[in-house]
Amino acid sequence: MKQLIYLDNAATTKTRPEVVEAMLPYFTEYYGNPSSVYDFSTESKKAVNHARETIARSLGAKTNEIYFTAGGSEADNWALVATAEAYGNKGKHIITTKIEHHAILHTCQYLEKRGYEVTYLDVDENGVVKLDELKKSIRPDTILISVMFANNEIGTIEPIKEIGAIAREHGILFHTDAVQAFAHVPIDVDAYNIDMLSSSGHKLNGPKGIGFLYIRTGVKIRSFIHGGAQERKRRAGTENVPGIVGYGRAVELAMANMEERAARETKLRDYLMKRVMDEVPFTRINGSRTSRLPNNVNFAFQFIEGESLLIKLDMAGICGSSGSACTSGSLDPSHVLLAIGLPHEIAHGSLRLTLSEENTQEEMDYVAEQIKDIVGYLRSMSPLYEDYMKHNGGGKK
Numbered sequence: 001m002k003q004l005i006y007l008d009n010a011a012t013t014k015t016r017p018e019v020v021e022a023m024l025p026y027f028t029e030y031y032g033n034p035s036s037v038y039d040f041s042t043e044s045k046k047a048v049n050h051a052r053e054t055i056a057r058s059l060g061a062k063t064n065e066i067y068f069t070a071g072g073s074e075a076d077n078w079a080l081v082a083t084a085e086a087y088g089n090k091g092k093h094i095i096t097t098k099i100e101h102h103a104i105l106h107t108c109q110y111l112e113k114r115g116y117e118v119t120y121l122d123v124d125e126n127g128v129v130k131l132d133e134l135k136k137s138i139r140p141d142t143i144l145i146s147v148m149f150a151n152n153e154i155g156t157i158e159p160i161k162e163i164g165a166i167a168r169e170h171g172i173l174f175h176t177d178a179v180q181a182f183a184h185v186p187i188d189v190d191a192y193n194i195d196m197l198s199s200s201g202h203k204l205n206g207p208k209g210i211g212f213l214y215i216r217t218g219v220k221i222r223s224f225i226h227g228g229a230q231e232r233k234r235r236a237g238t239e240n241v242p243g244i245v246g247y248g249r250a251v252e253l254a255m256a257n258m259e260e261r262a263a264r265e266t267k268l269r270d271y272l273m274k275r276v277m278d279e280v281p282f283t284r285i286n287g288s289r290t291s292r293l294p295n296n297v298n299f300a301f302q303f304i305e306g307e308s309l310l311i312k313l314d315m316a317g318i319c320g321s322s323g324s325a326c327t328s329g330s331l332d333p334s335h336v337l338l339a340i341g342l343p344h345e346i347a348h349g350s351l352r353l354t355l356s357e358e359n360t361q362e363e364m365d366y367v368a369e370q371i372k373d374i375v376g377y378l379r380s381m382s383p384l385y386e387d388y389m390k391h392n393g394g395g396k397k
């Protein structure tokens, strides 16, 4: 088999075999509908409750504050739309950032068309939200602040505790998209004053198509999917029992070794980062050096197209991401890279690699060598690079 080095764990992760194993009996053996009254459905009901307890505990939340959804996008949509509806009579102003996931940004645009006003906060050159700007943008009609816990492209972890404190001080609800952060870094909803939090199973070695929204007791929130009385009448639809069971198991496993995993990923990531920075000139690191997800590195290589680099890496058996919207048919560079102030031509030369605990140092060596060769090759064909070298004597920057 062709070798595969998977470095796109921010896009999705491998479902752990232990997770699949935990799920299987809930397809063929305990397939009862948790809402049914007979004894046979007790096992499904118990399994859903157990997963809910596991997840609540890992966040310092109460069991009845966890509402399962069909993924991170649904949780984000729900948090924003239902808060807007429930609190719309108090005000119609929402604050978010320019670097959110599209599940947040496109929902904000949807709300703008329906009479809500949204402030999109700037971030600094590391992708960190500017707290003074946040304070200045708060108005008497502000009902919600939504800031992601960690960015999916550049890995920057936001000052969530400070943002939570500001929101609380002004009596404004605080939602965080923690899809990239949950079970990767410690989170406590009380310590951080988080009122709502979104998560997704497939970003933490769980199954795809399952997520949850944490909703603090007392937050008025409308149901988003209408129908039956599931999820305390707030999210209708027969529970995805196998998905929920797998999610719970994935969280259990991820929480059990979070520190060692983060340490291992950080060490490998830093090793790769150092090799590439030492060996490939005209390269920068996007995102914060200090407040960063353990497994994320995002490079910008001057004078090349990230898409060409990705294709060549793919031919070498390496899965990465350009961190731009190019792949979805648009030629615009990533909104995140533009928000941290990268000029278009540099944003186009970006590469995101996101590790898992399964990666090895040998793989990092191979990846660093491939990057060096491919970037060198692409530059050798770049008129921009040639021009630059002619005028600058070819000295290493």
Ligand SMILES: *Cc1c(COP(=O)(O)O)cnc(C)c1O
Binding pocket: 010, 011, 070, 071, 072, 073, 074, 076, 101, 103, 148, 150, 151, 152, 177, 179, 180, 200, 201, 202, 203, 209, 210, 211
């Ligand atoms: C992946 C991701 C989502 C969407 O989650 P899905 O479960 O794929 O819908 C939302 N926000 C962030 C930050 C993500 O990385």
